[in-house]
Amino acid sequence: MSTGSRLRRTLLAGLVAAAVVLPVSAAASPRIPAPAPEAVSDAAPLESRYAAALAGIAGAARTAEDSGHAGRAAKLRAMAGPGARFFGFDGRGQGRAVEVFGDLGTADRIAVLVPGSDTNLDTYQRFREGARSLQQRLRAGHPRTAVVAWLGYDTPGTVSTTVLTADRADRAAAELGPFLAGLRRFTPADARISLLCHSYGSVVCGRTRTGPEVTDMALYGSPGTGAATARDLPTGARVWAGRGSGDWIGRVPHVRLGGVGFGTDPVDPAFGARTFAAGSAGHSDYLKPGTESLDSLARIVLGPEAPRA
Structure with missing residues (x-):
């Protein structure tokens, strides 16, 4: 590789990194001990899965408390509150x-949320708030809806080299695909599933x-x-893309060189996605109540032919 090529690659990596690390950064989640989850059969009914997961959260909270991590223990107990x-x-x-919001067993419109960087057990609440907000908006338009908040992978840190490449995304995709196929066992046969993918989650x-x-797949x-x-x-699936006018990620160089960066901007007409209005949303605002972006994403999930109550 020539000196000029190395320089261009270094500059590109620096530009992407500088853009990506700007706004919503969280401290790296510490390695806190936790028990292995109890094995659950693929054939287990929903209520059994829910009970096993709640037992796992309770066990993880006790282990965190016993190891001197009271903050993590409190967050876990809050996750497993009434109705979770x-x-x-x-x-x-x-x-x-x-996490599931709504009734998967009766829902004919289901949204699966895939989060971006710095989403982990310590920052889970902000992801959960977005899922709740979406479910409330969906139910206002149609009662048979559910939202699945899928934190099913190790997200990259916002301030890290891993957020600049697709390595974490490739491993996550190998988990997400089978999960989506398996989800059908718990839903009505005619249920529509939409993937709503935020930030690195769109990768x-x-x-x-x-x-x-x-x-439908929505990238925002x-x-x-x-x-x-x-x-x-x-x-x-139909592919949608949207970006708010207040989102800093619009300043990320949409190029790909030597495995760094992610190429074409999904809102660019050249990409060929259907665009949706996202208003003035900032990078972490797309699912906030009352926003144009939330309304647009809800319409994608419901579809124009959604039956009414």
């Missing part, structure tokens, strides 16, 4: 949590092979997917 339904949970490492979704159960606050066009994504 977790499809799965693993307190080890950064942590994994899949995950852009690398996830989906089946016919996924009808996206640095790119690694694909040149929407047609290159491994999905037959």
